[in-house]
Amino acid sequence: MLILSEKITTNNKILLTDSRFLSDPESSIFFAIKGERHNGHQFIQQLFEKGIKEFVVEKDVVNSDSVLKEFLEKTDLKAFVVQNSIKALQNLATEKRKQFKYPVIGITGSNGKTIVKEWLHFLLEHEFEIVKSPRSYNSQIGVALSVWEMNEKSNLGIFEAGISLQNEMQNLESIIKPEIGIFTNIGPAHNEGFRSLKQKITEKLRLFKTSKVLVYCKDYKEINEELAILLKAVNPNIQLISWSRNRIGENWVETQLTETGTLIEINWLGESYDFEIPFTDNASIENAVHCAYTGLYLNSQSKINLDVFFEKFQSLRPVAMRLELKQGNNDNYIIDDTYNNDLGGLKMALNFMSQHHTKRQKVLIVSDILQSGLQENDLLQSLRDLIKSQDISVLIGIGSKFFDHKEFFSGATKVSSFFYENTSDFLSLFNFENLTNSLVLVKGARPYAFEKIVNKLVMKVHGTVFEVNLDSLTHNLNYYRNKIGNQTKIMVMVKAFAYGSGSMEVASWLQYHRVDYLSVAYPDEGVVLRQNGIKLPIMVLNSDPETYHKLFEYDLEPEIYSLRTLKAYLHFKTNLYPNSVSKIHLKLDTGMHRLGFIEDDLETLVEQIKATPNVEIASIFSHLVGADEAEHIDFSKKQIAQFDLLSSKITAKLNYNPLRHICNSAGIIRFPEAKYDMVRLGIGLYGIESSGIEPNALEVVGTLKTTISQIKTLGQGETVGYSRRGIIEKESKIATLAIGYADGYDRGFSRGVGQVLVNNVLCPVVGNVCMDMTMIDVTEANCKEGDQVVIFGKKPHISELAAAIGTIPYELLTGVSERVKRVFYHE
Numbered sequence: 104m105l106i107l108s109e110k111i112t113t114n115n116k117i118l119l120t121d122s123r124f125l126s127d128p129e130s131s132i133f134f135a136i137k138g139e140r141h142n143g144h145q146f147i148q149q150l151f152e153k154g155i156k157e158f159v160v161e162k163d164v165v166n167s168d169s170v171l172k173e174f175l176e177k178t179d180l181k182a183f184v185v186q187n188s189i190k191a192l193q194n195l196a197t198e199k200r201k202q203f204k205y206p207v208i209g210i211t212g213s214n215g216k217t218i219v220k221e222w223l224h225f226l227l228e229h230e231f232e233i234v235k236s237p238r239s240y241n242s243q244i245g246v247a248l249s250v251w252e253m254n255e256k257s258n259l260g261i262f263e264a265g266i267s268l269q270n271e272m273q274n275l276e277s278i279i280k281p282e283i284g285i286f287t288n289i290g291p292a293h294n295e296g297f298r299s300l301k302q303k304i305t306e307k308l309r310l311f312k313t314s315k316v317l318v319y320c321k322d323y324k325e326i327n328e329e330l331a332i333l334l335k336a337v338n339p340n341i342q343l344i345s346w347s348r349n350r351i352g353e354n355w356v357e358t359q360l361t362e363t364g365t366l367i368e369i370n371w372l373g374e375s376y377d378f379e380i381p382f383t384d385n386a387s388i389e390n391a392v393h394c395a396y397t398g399l400y401l402n403s404q405s406k407i408n409l410d411v412f413f414e415k416f417q418s419l420r421p422v423a424m425r426l427e428l429k430q431g432n433n434d435n436y437i438i439d440d441t442y443n444n445d446l447g448g449l450k451m452a453l454n455f456m457s458q459h460h461t462k463r464q465k466v467l468i469v470s471d472i473l474q475s476g477l478q479e480n481d482l483l484q485s486l487r488d489l490i491k492s493q494d495i496s497v498l499i500g501i502g503s504k505f506f507d508h509k510e511f512f513s514g515a516t517k518v519s520s521f522f523y524e525n526t527s528d529f530l531s532l533f534n535f536e537n538l539t540n541s542l543v544l545v546k547g548a549r550p551y552a553f554e555k556i557v558n559k560l561v562m563k564v565h566g567t568v569f570e571v572n573l574d575s576l577t578h579n580l581n582y583y584r585n586k587i588g589n590q591t592k593i594m595v596m597v598k599a600f601a602y603g604s605g606s607m608e609v610a611s612w613l614q615y616h617r618v619d620y621l622s623v624a625y626p627d628e629g630v631v632l633r634q635n636g637i638k639l640p641i642m643v644l645n646s647d648p649e650t651y652h653k654l655f656e657y658d659l660e661p662e663i664y665s666l667r668t669l670k671a672y673l674h675f676k677t678n679l680y681p682n683s684v685s686k687i688h689l690k691l692d693t694g695m696h697r698l699g700f701i702e703d704d705l706e707t708l709v710e711q712i713k714a715t716p717n718v719e720i721a722s723i724f725s726h727l728v729g730a731d732e733a734e735h736i737d738f739s740k741k742q743i744a745q746f747d748l749l750s751s752k753i754t755a756k757l758n759y760n761p762l763r764h765i766c767n768s769a770g771i772i773r774f775p776e777a778k779y780d781m782v783r784l785g786i787g788l789y790g791i792e793s794s795g796i797e798p799n800a801l802e803v804v805g806t807l808k809t810t811i812s813q814i815k816t817l818g819q820g821e822t823v824g825y826s827r828r829g830i831i832e833k834e835s836k837i838a839t840l841a842i843g844y845a846d847g848y849d850r851g852f853s854r855g856v857g858q859v860l861v862n863n864v865l866c867p868v869v870g871n872v873c874m875d876m877t878m879i880d881v882t883e884a885n886c887k888e889g890d891q892v893v894i895f896g897k898k899p900h901i902s903e904l905a906a907a908i909g910t911i912p913y914e915l916l917t918g919v920s921e922r923v924k925r926v927f928y929h930e
């Protein structure tokens with residue numbers, strides 16, 4: 104049934120915006136959201152089959168899709184037809200918000216939102232039942248979903264709001280309506296969406312339109328100035344708790360380093376308060392002070408136990424801002440999320456796990472949820488439903504609630520399950536040898552110290568790691584998608600271990616983000632992807648008769664580049680796999696003169712393919728020799744013209760149209776007119792804009808890090824390393840790093856050619872790079888043994904490194920040895 108109403112009536116349903124995340128169909132209402140790439144309306148029928156009965160759909164989509172419309176009309180379901188599903192979702196949250204009178208804290212600013220939110224939660228949880236945004240759920244959708252969780256049992260809300268464009272805050276303001284505002288600070292994040300810093304601040308301040316009080320640091324000149332002007336206009340009566348570390352005004356803050364952190368003294372209304380935090384950096388001090396003033400304000404409204412509140416600052420911990428996928432022992436992968444545990448956060452972590460389409464069994468190690476605002480029975484029920492909705496193979500529940508309700512949890516699911524009263528029982532009793540080839544999510548509330556479990560599961564062989572930022576990967580993918588538009592498909596080159604970044608993980612991330620094709624160099628690389636659950640079509644650049652059977656067994660599509668390889672392939676197929684449909688890709692030589700058909704081959708080529716049943720040309724392509732360099736523009740254009748000509752000759756003889764493609768990463772930027780049906784994205788995805796035309800458009804994806812194993816002070820005249828090539832000219836501090844040329848740190852970086860970043864200071868290599876170690880001069884850096892060192896990342900950039908030794912970033916990236924552990928993360 105279609106209900107033409109902007110007003111959705113639904114009682115406490117679960118609001119579902121992502122079809123993959125269905126847990127309890129009867130209690131869910133699905134919001135079909137149409138984005139640039141994703142269209143939620145596509146999943147309606149499927150979700151209906153799984154039991155959802157209520158939907159929110161968009162008028163335009165329904166009107167233009169008669170099949171969908173008929174389905175919605177004729178089926179026994181409710182479909183609310185609205186202009187815009189996101190807006191409808193937000194309206195619902197706005198209405199929900201109005202039902203509650205208890206205080207709500209709204210946090211915005213460029214950095215620190217999530218930390219301040221999580222810290223406040225920790226500092227106040229003895230005093231309040233708190234609802235808060237899970238993780239950094241601060242977007243247009245995330246805020247609505249967070250506020251929807253408000254309930255009668257809670258008595259404090261803490262929500263963060265993040266914006267990246269003008270006019271976005273207004274919506275968030277009307278949903279959150281914070282009584283207490285916190286403006287953390289202002290920085291360069293998301294600058295693109297705004298004309299000026301001033302505009303960005305103005306927009307952010309809209310969150311506090313009706314707030315009673317605003318906490319902020321007045322040492323940021325910009326905030327202070329804008330604030331005065333803006334608030335006068337919108338909210339003249341707001342109480343300001345502006346504090347300063349420069350002794351300006353009454354709310355001044357003093358800090359003093361201690362052996363274990365920082366002692367902070369804050370002043371408010373003539374009183375002073377002391378507390379200690381286990382951090383020394385400015386950002387942490389600032390975040391803690393925001394929390395302290397917020398606590399004092401709450402206390403002024405209705406008394407809280409300030410002694411406990413201030414005492415707790417000592418136990419603050421860094422907030423893991425990101426979910427990390429780590430390589431573990433026994434061929435396991437570990438998702439480390441050990442900061443806290445609530446239903447929303449668990450849901451998100453499970454979601455992250457489900458984004459890795461893997462054939463490994465999924466294992467969930469989870470602690471009791473300590474605070475949820477729900478009755479115990481409701482909590483246990485929701486938890487069980489959530490676990491049941493995921494396809495988990497092994498559940499390990501730790502804590503007295505899990506332990507006491509063993510039957511309830513194990514009886515309800517078909518997974519094998521283990522329960523322990525506490526973390527140390529688990530560590531001593533569980534047989535870790537049985538945990539192999541799994542994807543393990545470790546999610547625990549803080550008192551359970553789940554980091555001990557992670558330490559046990561994660562390999563510690565070698566201090567060198569290659570960190571891969573999956574969000575930057577997405578950023579770069581979207582950048583290229585915007586360039587090519589919706590009509591052109593995207594093939595991503597994941598050859599050579601995904602340019603060193605880890606092909607299995609990168610491929611599953613790309614599958615989740617729905618790229619069209621993947622390409623690998625050899626059949627074995629494709630086999631690994633298939634064994635790990637990758638279903639996307641895969642093109643294989645090099646295969647030969649010995650490996651043809653793998654193409655058929657694993658549904659891989661070969662590149663065919665000569666009449667000789669064509670003949671061999673067709674012969675193999677006709678004899679052994681006559682009935683399977685085989686897709687092939689034809690490579691044309693338009694100037695590289697490496698592999699590829701030439702014009703004279705075309706006639707025979709097409710005849711032979713047409714004469715073999717069940718062979719289909721999936722695509723025709725060629726490769727540009729110099730798309731990255733301006734000096735080759737003319738030659739590239741000739742290649743494109745030649746490609747046009749040759750590929751048309753082939754398609755003219757077919758009664759179907761294979762995809763055509765010629766652009767690599769640099770080609771996409773330099774020759775947008777040649778994007779054809781598909782592009783082949785390689786190095787650009789990994790953060791290197793090789794054409795140099797848009798040098799700042801991409802984000803760095805890979806950071807190679809290592810640790811300092813030892814530091815020595817050496818006097819003038821001493822030497823360092825093999826062949827005495829590092830000569831000490833004046834007394835220096837020399838550090839030995841756990842990385843060498845066997846890890847991919849080229850020997851060319853010896854003797855000052857290479858520099859690495861040590862606590863923000865660039866330090867040169869001393870002497871020769873060894874096989875497993877490298878020595879650097881850290882005289883200028885403030886560092887100690889065990890500290891992390893960046894070999895390449897944002898700084899130093901891999902392009903600079905490559906230039907220093909006369910090579911290209913491709914070689915350095917693919918050269919990072921497989922013995923270096925890859926760590927994947929996602930914010």
Ligand SMILES: *Cc1c(COP(=O)(O)O)cnc(C)c1O
Binds near residue numbers: 766767769783784
């Ligand atoms: C590696 C490769 C690409 C990708 O090139 P980038 O410069 O990394 O974008 C494209 N096409 C073919 C045939 C390749 O081998």
